[in-house]
Amino acid sequence: MGATPEIANIDELIQRRIDEILPQKIEQALQAREASHTPSMTIIATKGTLDWAYPPFILASTAAALGWDVKIFFTFYGLNLLKKDISDLKVSPLGNPGMPMKMPFGPDWFKSINWNIPNLVQAGIPGFESVATLLMQQTIRNNGVASIAELRALSQEADVKFIACQMTVELFGFKHDDFIDGLDFAGAATFLPEAQKADVSLFM
């Protein structure tokens, strides 16, 4: 039986080569997968004020510029960010849990006021929110910061996908016609599978 030792030798050789080559091939395959992977992000945008409109649109447009696949699901107050006319978005220091006691924008005299002590003063100033909003808008312009309308348009241009929560549309009594074009109207069941695949998923 001259064949047996020969085949055993060949088999041993095969095994040794496989052991040698495989780990490196597997590593290459994993790296190739990573390299060809398009990064993706899903965002749930829930807030409808001028200040909180920035995070979703800044992150979405920047990610799109980096070549990412981005989807934003607008729900609850976030739906306001999709209205045709968003010139009425306001900063609301009252009821803004993240906002410090002093206004972070506007001229020095405005920033130096300690608005919340007593809070009544702030709540009681007629048109306070209009002033705060105007000052934020001016500060934004003076500092070369994009407007929400601009960032929203840039996001759409860069193929960021906007999904409007149909349930909230009904809840708030909006009509589809109130919103900009290019929206998908869908629900959480549509959003979740997208979030599952995404590299980054954020609730804002």
Place this chain on the structure above:
Amino acid sequence: MGATPEIANIDELIQRRIDEILPQKIEQALQAREASHTPSMTIIATKGTLDWAYPPFILASTAAALGWDVKIFFTFYGLNLLKKDISDLKVSPLGNPGMPMKMPFGPDWFKSINWNIPNLVQAGIPGFESVATLLMQQTIRNNGVASIAELRALSQEADVKFIACQMTVELFGFKHDDFIDGLDFAGAATFLPEAQKADVSLFM
């Protein structure tokens, strides 16, 4: 050509061996990857009040203690958490949608007050927020809970990386000198690739 059947045999042998060895090698490679992987987290910190300052610093410092690689991107009101002097961070119960009707800290008489009904009562007490802030600070101390300044220092000591949003710095008219040392000033384009690689990414 007597060699042909032999080559066919060898080919069959190779295939059989690969089928045998491959799944186990892939499993090993994946496990080795996982074992050598350093867990990582990125946080977007957007809020600037005493109560909301806790979540990012507690999670970041703890993750660092577990050996994780952690980066916090401070933007909008969150930038306030990076100021040299954070002794003026305040609790803002008014307009804090997450805060219960009764204060969760302070002495019993204080906790027993049903603050939010009507909300005006709360808003009208002069210095209410100062009292709430002082009591939260005292309660924190009495219960062995770290202060924000302490958690921030511990985070930095444990190599948590702080990135300050340069756009917000300009928008709010801050100077780099207003902030603690050891910060990177950058934007969303710098943050996103970090978030992509991170195991956990949170918006706070």
Place this chain on the structure above:
Amino acid sequence: MDFDKDLDARGLNCPLPILRAKKALAEMTGGQVLRVLSTDPGSVKDFAAFAKQTGNELLSSGENNKEFEFYLKRK
């Protein structure tokens, strides 16, 4: 149980016991044992997770009259 370093984290709340333990371990050498005393009931689960993640073995974890005692062996 013998130990090389003692950490009194009694009266401290999450995440301080873990942070202090990490710091204490960093100043020790491989194989040395750190004892941690804590009163934070959350620390029982937290030190188990800490040991698992960092590779510093949790030799023992016990409770006595609302005080918790942990022995960690430095990696």
Place this chain on the structure above:
Amino acid sequence: MDFDKDLDARGLNCPLPILRAKKALAEMTGGQVLRVLSTDPGSVKDFAAFAKQTGNELLSSGENNKEFEFYLKRK
């Protein structure tokens, strides 16, 4: 350095310089060079990250009197 297209992003803040650069590059052909001028101090790190993620090579990144100058080669 020679360049095929010029983008003046001075006075603009994050994320506008990156967004404009992406748009400008989209209108160019492979191998062409885009020069970007910016005054946003965050753009130094941001353009490095942009180049790394998009594969458009950052040929140079410089500062001169608070103005930043970037040369990007289209992929």
